Amino acid sequence: MRFHILTLFPEAFAGAAEYSMMGRAVQRGLVSVNVVDIRQFTEDRHGTADDYQFGGGPGMVLKPEPTFAAVEKILASLPADDAANTPVVLTSPQGSRFNQRLVDEFAAAPALVIICGHYAGVDERIRTNLATHEVSIGDYVLTGGELPAMVMVDAVSRFIPDVVGSAENVQEDSITSGLLQHPLYTRPADFRGMEAPEILRSGNHAAIDQWRRRQSLERTFRLRPDLLPAAHLSNSDRAYLAQ
Ligand code: ADE
Known part of the structure; x- marks a missing residue:
């Protein structure tokens, strides 16, 4: 399983999949984690990835262009069939609650793209025209989607064949x-x-x-x-x- 994580804070993932069961899964080539810095897809000199909201209000909103460009590049690198079956998940406290049904669904996919949501929010067009799933890890608000992304990578990886010692283990959990x-x-x-x-x-x-x-x-x-x-x-x- 290849995870693609889009974030404004790639440093948050340093070491995240390098220890214990995840570390071994990565070393054995069962799982890979590709952390993508959304800022790399900005086109202006300042690398502007977020902006003020139309209509006024507090907080910066994740702009659509760099996020669309990053997801489109990832999907274009996959075989067409895989790209069509790759969930694009937006982490958000408004999403549907992450549970075992979603774990099973994501573990069966050829790859998983996770867009880490951003403090105030993301431009609505990312939610409606880019993400296939909007997912929350619980009824509380975090400062960003980086921890939810790690939670999803960990939970889904356990259901990739051979990541956990014996298949029996995960099924009996x-x-x-x-x-x-x-x-x-x-x-x-x-x-x-x-x-x-x-x-x-x-x-x-x-x-x-x-x-x-x-x-x-x-x-x-x-x-x-x-x-x-x-x-x-x-x-x-x-x-x-x-x-
Ligand atoms: N971003 C902020 N809070 C979140 C939550 N509870 N779940 C997923 N993404 C979030």
């Missing part, structure tokens, strides 16, 4: 499977009198699987009951929840 994760413990078995559950140390894998499943069900029921209708539940899960 909390949220992906539709349920929250069961509690995890490591050594020591007794930490300051707080004990790891006996059953996890029993070696009885069928009992451990059942305990974990029930913990996931209980947690989801308590903390995120809104997830249950879409979760894949067996008859015995339903019977357990009904207790």
Whole structure:
């Protein structure tokens, strides 16, 4: 998967994909991140990428010309079929909420273009005539779209084949499977009198699987009951929840 990130602050991405799982994915050539400085596509001497808004008002607005030029250059470099199927995402607090459905959709695309929104906003023509998706990572306003872009790159990369150790891992993850994760413990078995559950140390894998499943069900029921209708539940899960 090739990510193309358009930003006025390319330095925000320095080192962002160079460590841990993302770092390994980039090194192994499974994922690449092309950070594009929108200012490089300005045509005036001063490199003006934003301007005052028509009608007056506070804050500078991202101009359309350099952003259109940058996206068009990226799409022109792709095979026509890929270009037609490459989402162009605008990060914005007004967008639809980023979720697993969008992660799956983006992970299946040949490439992903992300335009990092800008403090006051972007020219409306970028939203309506260039972006295919407008996406928010939550109901709060950030100073720019750089962190949302990193969130999307990270979440989508986990669903690129081989980025995460085994395919099973990501499919069984909390949220992906539709349920929250069961509690995890490591050594020591007794930490300051707080004990790891006996059953996890029993070696009885069928009992451990059942305990974990029930913990996931209980947690989801308590903390995120809104997830249950879409979760894949067996008859015995339903019977357990009904207790
Ligand atoms: N830009 C500013 N706030 C944002 C948010 N919550 N999500 C996506 N982009 C943003």
